[in-house]
Structures are given as C-alpha cells and as structure tokens.
Amino acid sequence: ExxxxxxxxxxVTQMGQEVILRCVPISNHLYFYWYRQIxxxxxxxxxxxxxxxxxxxSEIFDDQFSVERPDGSNFTLKIRSxxxxxxxxxxxxxxxxxxxxxxxQFFGPGTRLTVL
Amino acid sequence: AQKITQTQPGMxxxxxxxxxxxxxxxxxxxxxxxxxYKQPSSGEMxxxxxxxxxxxxxxxxxxxxxxxxxxxxxxxxxxSAxxxxxxxxxxxxxxxxxxSSYKLIFGSGTRLLVRP
Numbered sequence: 001e002x003x004x005x006x007x008x009x010x011x012v013t014q015m016g017q018e019v020i021l022r023c024v025p026i027s028n029h030l031y032f033y034w035y036r037q038i039x040x041x042x043x044x045x046x047x048x049x050x051x052x053x054x055x056x057x058s059e060i061f062d063d064q065f066s067v068e069r070p071d072g073s074n075f076t077l078k079i080r081s082x083x084x085x086x087x088x089x090x091x092x093x094x095x096x097x098x099x100x101x102x103x104x105q106f107f108g109p110g111t112r113l114t115v116l
Numbered sequence: 117a118q119k120i121t122q123t124q125p126g127m128x129x130x131x132x133x134x135x136x137x138x139x140x141x142x143x144x145x146x147x148x149x150x151x152x153y154k155q156p157s158s159g160e161m162x163x164x165x166x167x168x169x170x171x172x173x174x175x176x177x178x179x180x181x182x183x184x185x186x187x188x189x190x191x192x193x194x195x196s197a198x199x200x201x202x203x204x205x206x207x208x209x210x211x212x213x214x215x216s217s218y219k220l221i222f223g224s225g226t227r228l229l230v231r232p
Contacts, residue, residue: 031218042224043161043207048217056217089159095218104151105220107161 002026004108006092012114013082021077021111023092032075033093033105034067036060043091049075082115089113119143120208120223127228129198136183137193137226139208145169147213150191151220152182155205164206167191169213198230 005024013019025032034046047057049067057065066078075094079086092108121140129135141150152164167175167182175182183192195202205227209220 033219035220043209043220043222045219045221048219050217056215056219091161093161093220103218104163104166106163107153109160112159 002106004092004094004106006090006108006111008111009109010112010114012116015084015115016081019079019082019113021079021090021092021113023075023077023108024073025075025092025094026106027073029094029096029106031055031095032069033095034077035091035093035107037089037091037110039088046077046090079113082113084115087113087115118223119221120210122208122223122226124226125224127226128231129195129202129228130231131200132197134194134196135198135228137195137206137208137228139191139193139223141189141191141208141210143189143210143212145212145214149211149213150182150184151209151211152180152191152193153207153209153222154202155207155225157204161207165193195228200230200232203228203230 007022032049035043037043045058047061048055064080068076089110089112091110093105095103095105119142148169150167154162165175165177165180165182167184174184179196181194205225207225208223
C-alpha cells in the first residue's frame with residue numbers, strides 16, 4: 001500500500017541553525033500539507049501546496065518557513081533559523097484531487113524536531 | 117472561537133466495553149467533512165473514519181462508528197468492544213467545503229486508556 005514517507009525521523013539542531021525536513025508524498029497525489037504538533041498539544045496546520053505553489057499558510061508559517069517541491073517527488077519544509085519553540089513533531093500529508101471532501105489525507109510518520 | 121472542540125482530555129474504558137469520544141464542531145459551511153484520527157504512542161496519525169455533512173447515515177468502519185448529530189453539530193466517535201491496542205490519542209478533525217486548500221482543522225484530542 002502506498003504511503004507517505006518522511007526523513008529524518010528525528011532531527012536535533014542548535015537554535016539559529018537551518019533545518020530541512022523531507023517528505024515523499026504518495027505519487028499520484030496533488031495536494032500536500034505540513035502540520036505541526038507541539039508535544040502534548042493538538043495538530044496545527046502550517047501550509048498547503050498545490051500546483052507548485054502555496055495555496056494557504058497559517059499564522060505560524062512566517063518568513064522563517066518555506067516549502068519546495070524541487071523534483072516532482074520530494075516535498076520539503078525549510079526552517080531558516082530555528083527557535084526553541086520550533087521543537088515539535090512535523091507531519092507531512094498528501095491527498096488526491098481535492099474535489100471531494102471525503103478524500104483522506106494520508107499522513108507520514110512525522111519528523112521530531114528538537115531545537116537546543 | 118474553536119472550530120473543533122473535544123471536551124474530554126482523558127478517558128478510561130474497561131476492555132471489551134464500548135466508549136464514546138465527544139467532538140463538537142463549528143462551521144458556517146453547508147458542505148464539510150468530519151474525520152477521526154488515532155495517534156498511538158509511536159506518534160503516527162492513523163485515519164479511522166469519515167462522515168460527510170450530507171451523509172444521511174452514520175459512518176461505520178468495523179468497531180468504529182460515528183454518531184453524527186448535525187443539528188447539534190456533534191460527531192462523536194464510538195468504539196465498540198474496546199481492545200488494549202485502542203489505547204491512544206484520538207483527534208477529531210474537520211475539512212470545510214469552502215476552504216480551497218482542503219486543510220484539516222484538528223481538535224485538542226482525547227487520550228483513551230483501555231484497562232484490562
């Protein structure tokens with residue numbers, strides 16, 4: 001069964017460093033998402049991506065964040081200068097054509113980012 | 117205002133008994149979808165069940181059913197015959213039809229512990 005994959009599973013970085021979180025969505029999916037879950041809290045939407053551009057971003061997704069789909073398979077989230085409060089689990093998700101509300105979003109296993 | 121409210125931070129249930137996890141939602145859209153996800157301690161997000169706003173019947177998937185009361189804006193998850201492996205966090209989420217990004221909005225979750 002096709003699945004969303006994410007690398008690395010755990011990333012430890014120093015405050016102020018740049019990190020890139022990588023995701024490989026399911027191959028025929030068209031909509032891609034990043035969500036964040038601070039430990040013990042709810043899952044929060046960061047950004048959605050469709051047709052090679054951002055379709056929506058949340059207040060959390062400030063200028064320190066960027067997304068890219070560099071080669072038609074990978075989908076990356078970059079944090080330019082990490083802060084302590086960026087420590088969280090980051091989930092990538094993808095879904096087929098969004099015309100149906102029922103289309104399930106398939107989540108990757110997540111990358112746990114720890115900023116020291 | 118919260119779009120998805122889960123009022124039970126934690127629940128206990130005896131193995132083999134049924135349990136209901138509450139979810140209320142708030143939207144002005146006529147067309148929307150409601151989802152439940154399970155998050156075990158390993159962290160991944162597992163899709164359980166979906167209910168569309170126009171679906172006349174309550175959704176069922178194996179031991180999971182969704183008690184959908186549209187007028188009350190509630191979408192409670194019922195797990196029948198609880199198993200030890202059901203111990204996890206459970207998140208209710210909504211996708212609004214007027215949202216072109218088709219993002220999911222999550223509640224704060226309910227931690228379910230199944231007692232042997």
